[in-house]
Amino acid sequence: KQEVTQIPAALSVPEGENLVLNCSFTDSAIYNLQWFRQDPGKGLTSLLLIQSSQREQTSGRLNASLDKSSGRSTLYIAASQPGDSATYLCAVYLEDMRFGAGTRLTVKP
Amino acid sequence: EAQVTQNPRYLITVTGKKLTVTCSQNMNHEYMSWYRQDPGLGLRQIYYSMNVEVTDKGDVPEGYKVSRKEKRNFPLILESPSPNQTSLYFCASRPRQGSFTEAFFGQGTRLTVV
Numbered sequence: 001k002q003e004v005t006q007i008p009a010a011l012s013v014p015e016g017e018n019l020v021l022n023c024s025f026t027d028s029a030i031y032n033l034q035w036f037r038q039d040p041g042k043g044l045t046s047l048l049l050i051q052s053s054q055r056e057q058t059s060g061r062l063n064a065s066l067d068k069s070s071g072r073s074t075l076y077i078a079a080s081q082p083g084d085s086a087t088y089l090c091a092v093y094l095e096d097m098r099f100g101a102g103t104r105l106t107v108k109p
Numbered sequence: 110e111a112q113v114t115q116n117p118r119y120l121i122t123v124t125g126k127k128l129t130v131t132c133s134q135n136m137n138h139e140y141m142s143w144y145r146q147d148p149g150l151g152l153r154q155i156y157y158s159m160n161v162e163v164t165d166k167g168d169v170p171e172g173y174k175v176s177r178k179e180k181r182n183f184p185l186i187l188e189s190p191s192p193n194q195t196s197l198y199f200c201a202s203r204p205r206q207g208s209f210t211e212a213f214f215g216q217g218t219r220l221t222v223v
Contacts, residue, residue, distance in 0.1 A: 099153075101149055
């Protein structure tokens, strides 16, 4: 059974810092991996989708990488801003989707 | 606009009173699923459906029912809600199981059972 782990569970950084969020998964036979953002009590906002044949995807200040062989993905956020404060979830696609528990990010002004 | 619509967005109910949360998608997707999200646990799959009249249990199906009479709709039914079903619920759809394309999620339903 696929297990998805996100480390750290919580992270607090000062504004302007570059940061990395980690996601690991146990079964490398995935179709896709997707990163989401979730504000408290709200829905999921898709950030980046990486297909299994890709190594990375970029959108603005966000860059996500995927290493299937090692079962790892990272989400890099450049020049963090207070508006980036949220919980970040990764999900791996197999026959169904498996989610990590998320990393709660706080960016302090 | 492609979307997954859940209703209601917020619901407070009492223990034992049957309720239904509706989910509808307009993308002709075959695969739909329900998740619940609890603090520190991420999203866990309750039920899924690979197509009309085909449903199966996910990781946490106890206390829930679903039906898939039409392709676009996938309601979640709580026959006798209990306080431990207080949670944030999400419906999702994909073109088909195992698809390489991304899933679409509803906005969520915040359920409180007192």
